[in-house]
Amino acid sequence: MLLGFDDGGAPVCMDPAVLRTHVSVVGAAGSGKTWMAKIIAEEALRAGVPVLAIDPQGDLVQMMEARPRPDVPPALLRAWEELQERMEPRILTPGSSHGQRLCLDPLRLPSASELSHIANPALRAEEEEGLLVAVAANLVSLCACGGEEESQRTFLFQVLQRLPRAAPVRLRDIVAAVTAPEDLGIDEVDSLIRKSERERLARRLNTFVQGPSARLFSGGTRLDFTELLRPSRPGRVPLNIVYLNALSNDDEKHFFLAALATELYRWMITTVDATSGGVNLLFYIDEARDWIPAGGSKPPAKQPLIRLFTQGRKYGVGCLLCTQSPRSVDYNVFGNTSTKLVGRLEAAQDVERVSDWFTIEGGAPPWVAARKGAPKGSFVARWPDMPAALAGRAFKGRTLFTRHAGAWSPDRVERAVTEAGLRGPGG
Ligand SMILES: Nc1ncnc2c1ncn2[C@@H]1O[C@H](COP(=O)(O)OP(=O)(O)OP(=O)(O)O)[C@@H](O)[C@H]1O
Ligand SMILES: [Mg+2]
Incomplete structure (x- = not known):
């Protein structure tokens, strides 16, 4: 997986197998977290790993569109083409028909x-x-x-x-x-x-069941991970983006995510071969603190998401999260992400918390302090069995192969889905 290039122009690459033990991207507002996470998602797709991205803000859904060819550096064109050939985007919109409408009824209970x-x-x-x-x-x-x-x-x-x-x-x-x-x-x-x-x-x-609140439980197609992760043609790799912004309030978003995480867990333990050793899915959630905050606050999706982070690796379900501050996300979740990408940090406490991660390994490496005030798009990575030559080396994320722009409204999503011919069955 090509993440980017260091100051000397040398590529920085990560083995897709590390996705299995979860990844967190940490950095101040505007430091390039979402950009970096999208690189990881694109590289996962290129490596044949299906992606399920949760998009509460409307800024992940643009991944359905390719970055225009003239904007891609010539050296990366082949990789850009590979992604376009492989990825099969689906835009899933619970509660509305702007994309492929998803329905939570009937519920899936384990038999x-x-x-x-x-x-x-x-x-x-x-x-x-x-x-x-x-x-x-x-x-x-x-x-x-x-x-x-x-x-x-x-x-x-x-x-x-x-x-x-x-x-x-x-x-x-x-x-x-x-x-x-x-x-x-x-x-x-x-x-x-x-x-x-x-x-x-x-x-x-x-x-x-009936009435205006029934949206999440009616219409569209039933949430079914086996279906979602099956490519329409051999060689294709599904990119499922769950666009939550058409839901009317935060409670609905929280509930939907809780139900989705619970269903993902059921799917995982009932259908995935835990002994296969590969990466079966990358589950990407941006701004994790909204859903998995540190401390006693317990929004509905917190427990189901923590369970994905603690159990996912066994089943080859890798999780990817972003957060501005490592202190604001539940510590169990951080403890369970063995790959960390650290962008620009602003608060001294964030530098301290990032340093804490490394104390078991004999103290924080000197590069951590230097993350304070690092430029936008610059990251230092740490993952299990990383080549020694990469340790502490800052690098800039590569050009994205898909679009990255401000948030899309439901109408904008609808237009893009229609233009791309991505309407699901019955839509
Ligand atoms: N590697 C990069 N190369 C070029 N531009 C980049 C890179 N990384 C980030 N940027 C620029 O920085 C902007 C902010 O990046 P991004 O949206 O990823 O930040 P963020 O950390 O997710 O911010 P927020 O905290 O607001 O979610 C992008 O819109 C893009 O213009
Ligand atoms: Mg972001």
Whole structure:
């Protein structure tokens, strides 16, 4: 993977295998993080690794378009062509038809047969339970009924556990079960959850089946990773960009991301061969602190995303994140990114935190301090088994092979999708 060139013009390259142990790109505002992360995504595609990029701001979606050929340095033209030949962009728009509309209903819950490859029955039961707990938690956060959320989660978990799961579970089945839990054999319901809270939960859930809030659960095609990661032709590599900006509010974005991360985890443990050793997917999330903040704050997608970072490497799902400040993102997540690219730093505390990463290795290398005030686009990288010659060497990210511009509005996305003939089935 060609990341860029050092001051002497020598290429700086990274083995795609390191994607498996996750990458973080750190740097002050405007230092070139998104640019660098896009280089990594492009290089992953060129290496045959499908990409799933989450685009809450509207500045990743432009990757669907090639950078104009005259803007590419001649020495990089062959690589630029290779990317255009290989990448197969899909613009996914939950809740709207600006791109390919995505739908979260029916929900995917793990069936016993899907988990049968996990030989240890105790582990199998834990995975199954963990997934149901996560789906229950996502739904409770979406409903935002207030009251005793812990009881609501416990109750919904019991419901999900008992619903027949061989066929897909529709949201309306869950509403029916919450309304009449006795039918599922849940006794002493009142000891699990107050009647008034259960009724409120049923009413709220029902608003996602019908009415204006139903957008995430209706229309379009069902979220299906097997489908999303399958190229339309051999040799192509899917670039899936999930554009969240057509959703009306942050709660919907948070919930969608939580549901997506939960489903990605289910897909991973039920369909991916953990022994294959390759990189099956690069999951890219910019501005991680909005979703996985440090400290006690727990936006809905935080737990599901942390689980992707802690478990993904086993299944060859590499994660890539950007952040302005290493202090602002959950430490478990940082602890789980073994590749770090450090751009310009501004705050002295950021330099300190970056230094902390290296204390286990015998103290911070001298280059860390020099990151303060480094130029835009300049990075120093560190990854496992990096060639010694690259240690501490600053380099500039290469020219992007796709477009990088200000945020695209939903209408702009629609136009680009239509012009490129990227409408999905039925769109
Ligand atoms: N390697 C590079 N070569 C040329 N220009 C670059 C490079 N890296 C960054 N830039 C320029 O710097 C601008 C800011 O980069 P980018 O959007 O990646 O920053 P950022 O760190 O993600 O900023 P923010 O914190 O606002 O998200 C880009 O629009 C681009 O013009
Ligand atoms: Mg950015």
